[in-house]
Amino acid sequence: MTSSNAPSPPTDGDAEPQLAEAPRGEGGFHIGRQAFQAAKPQSALYIVSTPIGNLGDITVRALETLAACDLIACEDTRVTATLMQRFGLRTALTAYHEHNAARVRPRLLATLENGGSVALVSDAGTPLISDPGYRLVRDVVEAGHRVVPIPGASAPLAALVGAGLPSDTICFSGFLPHKGGQRRTRLGELARLPATLVIFESPRRLASSLADMADVLGADREAVVARELTKRFETFERGTLAELAERYADATVKGEIVVCIAPPGVMTEADPEDADALLTEALNDMKAAAAAKHVAQMTGVDRKTLYKRAMELKAQ
Structure with missing residues (x-):
């Protein structure tokens, strides 16, 4: 992710120690003491996810792609070099970010035009999430070349699955505006969305x-502050927004932050009778599936469970 405030790159201090020297054959990489060779990929732009903290979160497919492609475009060659050294990757690197994109993009497109392959990585996590890399994807598609995602680590998803908040409908909003007035305006736009908000x-x-x-x-809206995801000091702080605001008011905070906020009206521990009452009311105007989804967003109760209960209520 590209931002002056984006999660910091992974370091070897947050991962297992290196156990082997890098293999020096073309397209080679290592995992621990085991060396591997990777087959040359088809010509395409590969959008490769890299770890957000723990280097052990790299996928085998990502390593194969990075090892055998012709060129890796990255935000900061010094940051990506840490990953390269850890796994014995020898592919050429080129810096590609919002400040040099206009100058470097033609080189990337030329590599594809000549039948080569390019991997795009960010400093941490999945490229194009809260960064301007989509412009390169659009240009590659317009030029008639393939774009292949290589999925992996993602800070928003890691925070969401650890938060314990409804996840059937979410809204990822990236970083909020820095200035207070603009930030409050943006929050006002998000306030009534029937979705869990995920914010850097x-x-x-x-x-x-x-x-x-x-x-x-x-x-009173339920929320979770996720910090240092996948790293040694990973924490999830839970509570209402008022409680979390008070907890962090005078705190010294370090690390990378993702805030997850429950949809409006969510009850974290819904009473079955309350869910029945909400379902009964919703069924007056909705079909069972729609009623179940609506009440799931309000209560955090599993939608399939609510759908089954809605069908039972309709049969009574």
């Missing part, structure tokens, strides 16, 4: 952002 935040702005979230989105 800087440690130095976390306290002020949580205070704005509590004020604009609602003090």
